[in-house]
Amino acid sequence: MNKRPPVLAVLAVDIVLVVVFCAIGRRSHDEANALTGLATTAWPFLGGLAAGWLANEALYRNKSLPASVVPAGVIIWLSTVVVGMTLRVIGGQGTAFSFIIVATSVLAAFLLGWRAIYAAVRKRSAAA
Numbered sequence: 078m079n080k081r082p083p084v085l086a087v088l089a090v091d092i093v094l095v096v097v098f099c100a101i102g103r104r105s106h107d108e109a110n111a112l113t114g115l116a117t118t119a120w121p122f123l124g125g126l127a128a129g130w131l132a133n134e135a136l137y138r139n140k141s142l143p144a145s146v147v148p149a150g151v152i153i154w155l156s157t158v159v160v161g162m163t164l165r166v167i168g169g170q171g172t173a174f175s176f177i178i179v180a181t182s183v184l185a186a187f188l189l190g191w192r193a194i195y196a197a198v199r200k201r202s203a204a205a
Contacts, residue, residue, distance in 0.1 A: 082195070087143040088130065094187040095122045095157065097182070120163030122157055122184075129156030146192045154188040 099119040133141055133152045141149045158181050162172050 081142060082144050084143055090191060091126055091188060092123065092131075094191065095119065095126050095184070098183050098187055101183075102179075103127070118170075121168060121170065122161035122180075125157040125159065125161030126153065126203065128160040129153035132156055144192055144195055146189055146196060150189045150192040154185055157184055157188065159186050 096115070096119050099122060103115060103118055118126060129152050130143070133143065133149045137148065137150070141152075141155075143149050158177075162184055164182070165172050
């Protein structure tokens with residue numbers, strides 16, 4: 078199992094996880110599940126995700142695999158949170174301190190977690 082995942086597959090996993098994070102947040106606050114409401118909540122974080130992908134590419138130019146935890150995963154995660162929160166402020170959405178802590182933690186678990194699991198499975202398969 079030495080094959081790397083296609084870049085678009087890695088991006089798709091990140092997008093799905095960011096949208097899931099936003100959907101869980103909306104659900105936990107009993108907000109309407111309307112698609113427009115989800116889009117309103119998700120767009121700042123998806124913008125942050127895009128910024129992270131672009132930053133990783135600009136900094137490492139194909140030297141950092143997007144599926145790696147370090148540096149790609151860390152850059153993508155931090156950009157998703159920082160740029161996402163900044164875009165929320167610009168868009169007039171809330172950024173309570175508790176929300177920042179929760180978003181930072183959950184997005185770390187999602188965006189770094191799947192990469193760590195992938196790396197462990199890949200390493201185990203290579204050793205077998």
